[in-house]
Amino acid sequence: MIEIINLRKGYKSNGKYTIAVGGISLTIPEGKFISVIGPSGAGKSTLLRLINGMIQADAGSVRIDGEDITSAKGKRKRKIQRKIGMIFQDFCLVRNSTVLQNVLNACLAEMHLFSVLFGIFSAKNKEKAVKILERVGMADQIDQPAVSLSGGEQQRIAIARAIMQEGKILLADEPVASLDPVNANSILNLMKSLQNEKNMTVIMNSHNVEQALKYSDWIIGMNSGRVVY
Ligand code: ADP
Numbered sequence: 001m002i003e004i005i006n007l008r009k010g011y012k013s014n015g016k017y018t019i020a021v022g023g024i025s026l027t028i029p030e031g032k033f034i035s036v037i038g039p040s041g042a043g044k045s046t047l048l049r050l051i052n053g054m055i056q057a058d059a060g061s062v063r064i065d066g067e068d069i070t071s072a073k074g075k076r077k078r079k080i081q082r083k084i085g086m087i088f089q090d091f092c093l094v095r096n097s098t099v100l101q102n103v104l105n106a107c108l109a110e111m112h113l114f115s116v117l118f119g120i121f122s123a124k125n126k127e128k129a130v131k132i133l134e135r136v137g138m139a140d141q142i143d144q145p146a147v148s149l150s151g152g153e154q155q156r157i158a159i160a161r162a163i164m165q166e167g168k169i170l171l172a173d174e175p176v177a178s179l180d181p182v183n184a185n186s187i188l189n190l191m192k193s194l195q196n197e198k199n200m201t202v203i204m205n206s207h208n209v210e211q212a213l214k215y216s217d218w219i220i221g222m223n224s225g226r227v228v229y
Contacts, residue, residue, distance in 0.1 A: 002028040002051065002169065002201065007060035007070075009046050020046035022225035023060070028218075030168065031199040033192065035212035038222035044205040047222070048171045051203070052084045053077055064169070078109055085162025089174040091154040093161075095147040099138060102146050102157050103129040106164035129164055136160045136190060152183030159190060163198075170194065172204040176211070188215050 009021040020043045028034055036044045049055045051062050053069040061070040069080045085106075093102045104121045114120075121129075133139045136156040146154060155175060162170055172191065176184035192215050194200045206212050212219050221229030 001030050001063075001065060002026075002203075003061075003063040004028075004051070005061050005063070007047075007050055007062060008058045009043075009050055009055065010058055019043075019225045021050060021057075024225075024227055025060075026220065026227065028201060028203065030201055031195065032217045033195050033202045033215055034204070034218045034220060035216040036203065036205050036220045036222055037207065037209060037212050038228075040207075042222040043225040044222055045173055046225075048086070048173050048203065048205060052086055052171055053081055054086075082109060082165060083167045084169045084171060085159075085165050085167040086171045086173070087155065087158040087162060087175050089177045091146075091151070091158045093146040093154055093157055096145055098143050098145055099133065099149070099157055100126070100129055100142045103132060103160045103164050106161045125164075129160070132160045132163045133157075135163070150183070151179050152187060155179065155183075155187050156190065159187070159194070163194070168199070169201045169203070172202065174205050174207070177207065184211070191215070 004024055004026045007021055007024045010017055010019045024047065036047065038044055050057050057070050061068050064080050064083055067080050069077065072080055094105065104125060107121060107125050130139065130142065133142060136159055138153060138156050138160065141149065141153065146157060170191065176187050179187065188211060191202055195202050220227055
C-alpha cells in the first residue's frame with residue numbers, strides 16, 4: 001500500500017516559485033493499476049519522483065508498506081527504493097550496453113564494489129534475467145546493444161529491468177508517449193499482465209484519457225499540483 005499524506009513540492013527557478021505538487025493526500029491499495037492524467041505541467045512527474053524518493057519533498061510524506069521514504073536516508077532509503085521499479089518515456093537504458101547487461105543493472109545496488117566495477121554478475125542473476133527476458137518477449141535479442149532496438153523493444157527491456165528488481169510497485173512516467181499505437185498497446189498489455197500475474201501496483205502518468213480508461217482501475221486527475229478528480 002502507498003500512503004501519500006499532504007505532500008508538497010515547489011521549485012524556484014529564475015526568481016519564480018512554482019508549486020508542482022500542492023498538498024496531495026491519497027491512499028493507493030496494493031495491486032491496483034492507477035493512471036494519473038492531466039495537462040503538461042500539472043505535477044504528474046513530480047508526484048511519481050516524490051513517490052520513489054528521487055526528489056525531496058518540501059512537506060508531507062509517502063509511506064510504502066508503512067515505511068516513510070520521504071524521511072529515509074542511505075541504506076534504509078535504498079531498501080525501500082528497491083521495492084519500486086520505474087520506467088520513463090525515453091526508456092533510460094544504457095545505450096551501448098547489451099539487453100542482458102541493462103536488465104542485470106537492476107542488481108547493482110546489492111553488489112560489492114569490485115563486482116560492480118568489473119561487471120561481474122552471478123550465474124543465478126544471469127539465469128533470472130534470461131527468464132525475465134523470455135517473459136517480455138526479448139530473449140532472442142539478449143546480446144544486442146540497447147541502442148539498436150526499436151522504442152517498443154527498449155521499453156520492454158526497461159520493464160524487464162524493473163521486474164528484475166523484484167519490486168512490488170511499477171511507476172511509469174508517460175511510458176508509451178513516444179511509441180506508435182501498436183507498440184503502445186503491447187507495452188500497456190504487458191504492464192497490465194504484470195499487475196494480474198504479480199499483483200504489482202502500477203502507477204502510470206498519461207496524457208491519453210482513452211488509454212487510462214481502458215487499462216486502469218482508478219484514474220486520478222491532476223491540475224496545477226492538485227488532485228481535481
Ligand atoms: P507534468 O509531469 O504534469 O508535466 P511536472 O511535474 O513535470 O508536470 O512539472 C510541474 C511543474 O513544476 C511545472 O510547472 C514545471 O515547469 C515545474 N518543474 C518541474 N521540475 C522542475 C525543475 N526541476 N525546476 C523548476 N521547475 C520545475
